[in-house]
Amino acid sequence: MAGGTPDDGAFWTITSYLIAGLGFWGGCGFAADHFLKTGYWTLIGLLLGMGTGFYLIWIRFIRDDLNKPDPRLKK
Amino acid sequence: MAQPGFVPPSSSDFFYNPSFGSSIVATKPVMLLLFSVIIITAFFTLSARKSAVVPSRLQFAGEAVYGFVRNGIGQDVIGEEFQRFTPFLFAIFTFILTNNLFGVVPFMQFPTMSHIGFPVSITIFVYIVYHWVAIKKKGLGRYLKEMCFMPGVPKPIYIILAPVEFLTYFAVRPLTLAMRLFGNMFAGHLLLLLFTLGGEYMLKSAAFVKAFAVLSFGLAIGLSFFEMGIEALQAYIFTLLAALYIAGALADEH
Numbered sequence: 001m002a003g004g005t006p007d008d009g010a011f012w013t014i015t016s017y018l019i020a021g022l023g024f025w026g027g028c029g030f031a032a033d034h035f036l037k038t039g040y041w042t043l044i045g046l047l048l049g050m051g052t053g054f055y056l057i058w059i060r061f062i063r064d065d066l067n068k069p070d071p072r073l074k075k
Numbered sequence: 076m077a078q079p080g081f082v083p084p085s086s087s088d089f090f091y092n093p094s095f096g097s098s099i100v101a102t103k104p105v106m107l108l109l110f111s112v113i114i115i116t117a118f119f120t121l122s123a124r125k126s127a128v129v130p131s132r133l134q135f136a137g138e139a140v141y142g143f144v145r146n147g148i149g150q151d152v153i154g155e156e157f158q159r160f161t162p163f164l165f166a167i168f169t170f171i172l173t174n175n176l177f178g179v180v181p182f183m184q185f186p187t188m189s190h191i192g193f194p195v196s197i198t199i200f201v202y203i204v205y206h207w208v209a210i211k212k213k214g215l216g217r218y219l220k221e222m223c224f225m226p227g228v229p230k231p232i233y234i235i236l237a238p239v240e241f242l243t244y245f246a247v248r249p250l251t252l253a254m255r256l257f258g259n260m261f262a263g264h265l266l267l268l269l270f271t272l273g274g275e276y277m278l279k280s281a282a283f284v285k286a287f288a289v290l291s292f293g294l295a296i297g298l299s300f301f302e303m304g305i306e307a308l309q310a311y312i313f314t315l316l317a318a319l320y321i322a323g324a325l326a327d328e329h
Contacts, residue, residue: 016247016248016251017243020246024242048235052236056225059225059228
């Protein structure tokens with residue numbers, strides 16, 4: 001389990017992004033496969049969702065952190 | 076000599092029959108919940124009643140808990156507007172902490188939060204508060220715009236990013252908040268049940284197995300202390316994340 005440090009907020013923000021990215025775009029891909037009777041959209045969706053999650057994490061924790069301190073990252 | 080097989084604890088061990096009557100609200104978790112409210116109210120009323128400059132031991136304990144939430148969580152995370160949210164955070168923290176610690180208190184030995192309905196109810200409050208605070212401060216349109224459209228990203232990318240951001244704020248955050256508390260309490264209680272019931276079963280078995288029962292009971296006791304730490308930690312993390320979400324809602328931009 002994650003420790004009780006204030007970094008816990010960051011830890012769960014990252015997890016949330018990954019879950020949301022995979023869930024949303026993976027879900028879209030799955031729906032596309034289901035309705036189009038194809039078999040590759042789920043994979044594309046999952047990869048896209050993963051990329052989106054990492055991209056959002058990068059924006060929030062690396063790019064924005066260099067310019068100005070995010071209040072959620074202060075501690 | 077056929078021994079009845081060991082029946083491992085399962086989720087059915089978490090459901091109690093009503094303590095009296097047949098109403099669903101008369102079960103052990105609900106009783107513990109009500110009891111926790113009484114304990115918390117009594118403790119903080121007593122500790123604050125005779126406020127003295129030189130605090131008594133009880134007052135000191137009460138103020139220590141309050142100060143921890145106010146300064147350690149409220150002020151550090153939310154910033155200048157923290158005073159408005161301190162009562163809310165304090166209520167969440169003490170409520171969850173007390174109910175979690177019931178898991179290791181002898182004769183109670185059931186963490187109320189291992190029933191998912193309770194964490195979900197608290198999460199609903201947090202959910203309403205952090206969205207309400209943001210909508211009140213920024214207006215719905217600006218809130219959604221700031222949420223979904225981070226500055227400095229090429230425009231076409233927003234088609235991919237915006238739904239994920241939206242889902243994070245409206246679905247994943249409350250889900251993880253409730254599931255984490257529930258999961259930790261559920262798993263912890265199950266673990267204690269396993270070692271206690273396992274030890275009991277081994278005591279009834281053949282002689283050479285009996286020796287291992289000591290080990291099992293010893294582990295159950297050790298894990299109880301470990302659980303105590305987890306229970307306090309989970310109350311802290313829940314409150315911390317609630318504060319973080321409120322802070323995020325109050326922040327002018329991402």
